[in-house]
Amino acid sequence: SYVLTQPPSVSVAPGKTARITCGGNNIGSKSVHWYQQKPGQAPVLVIYDDSDRPSGIPERFSGSNSGNTATLTISRVEAGDEADYYCQVWDSSGWVFGGGTKLTVL
Amino acid sequence: QVQLVQSGAEVKKPGASVKVSCKVSGYTLTELSMHWVRQAPGKGLEWMGGFDPEDGETIYAQKFQGRVTMTEDTSTDTAYMELSSLRSEDTAVYYCATVAYPQNWFDPWGQGTLVTVSS
Numbered sequence: 001s002y003v004l005t006q007p008p009s010v011s012v013a014p015g016k017t018a019r020i021t022c023g024g025n026n027i028g029s030k031s032v033h034w035y036q037q038k039p040g041q042a043p044v045l046v047i048y049d050d051s052d053r054p055s056g057i058p059e060r061f062s063g064s065n066s067g068n069t070a071t072l073t074i075s076r077v078e079a080g081d082e083a084d085y086y087c088q089v090w091d092s093s094g095w096v097f098g099g100g101t102k103l104t105v106l
Numbered sequence: 107q108v109q110l111v112q113s114g115a116e117v118k119k120p121g122a123s124v125k126v127s128c129k130v131s132g133y134t135l136t137e138l139s140m141h142w143v144r145q146a147p148g149k150g151l152e153w154m155g156g157f158d159p160e161d162g163e164t165i166y167a168q169k170f171q172g173r174v175t176m177t178e179d180t181s182t183d184t185a186y187m188e189l190s191s192l193r194s195e196d197t198a199v200y201y202c203a204t205v206a207y208p209q210n211w212f213d214p215w216g217q218g219t220l221v222t223v224s225s
Binding site (some may be wrong): 031033042043044045048049087088089091093094095096097098099100 | 141143150151152153155158164167168182201204209210211212213215216217218
């Protein structure tokens with residue numbers, strides 16, 4: 001089955017840029033989606049199809065995908081961005097999630 | 107827009123079964139592809155299965171095959187997930203989430219249902 005690999009944690013100072021990676025074999029050939037999950041809440045879609053934002057998601061959230069790595073970029077990070085982030089793809093074996101990355105705002 | 111409201115928390119003994127419901131509003135269930143995802147305490151998201159409109163049938167993650175059954179009542183726009191032979195490792199929050207075929211992302215999600223398996 002297809003495996004997605006994320007770093008367990010990323011730390012960033014307020015106002016700086018956070019980059020969260022999602023690695024997978026030739027992931028650039030797949031559509032990658034990203035979710036934000038705050039403690040005690042359900043996940044929320046923040047990026048779909050590699051780089052598109054649902055309505056209501058700030059422009060500070062962007063995504064890219066190429067080769068073996070997809071990246072979620074959060075610009076001008078705010079305290080409210082502190083959360084767990086998960087990448088997800090569809091594979092012939094089904095729907096697959098990465099292990100998640102905890103974003104800490106210093 | 108689509109809204110999903112799940113049933114309340116459950117406490118079950120090992121070996122028992124649990125059935126979680128997910129009520130759809132804003133759309134009809136036939137217009138959506140319903141899936142189930144679980145999250146053990148302090149762990150990540152794990153896809154359990156869902157309806158594949160391309161094949162017209164429900165598909166299950168290999169890990170849960172034989173132990174999970176996902177059904178739908180289109181008269182009430184309610185989806186159900188039943189997990190049997192429960193063990194302590196099944197303690198988790200169970201989410202329903204929709205996929206708008208032919209897209210393959212989950213949006214929106216239900217609020218989650220905590221299932222605790224304990225003797």
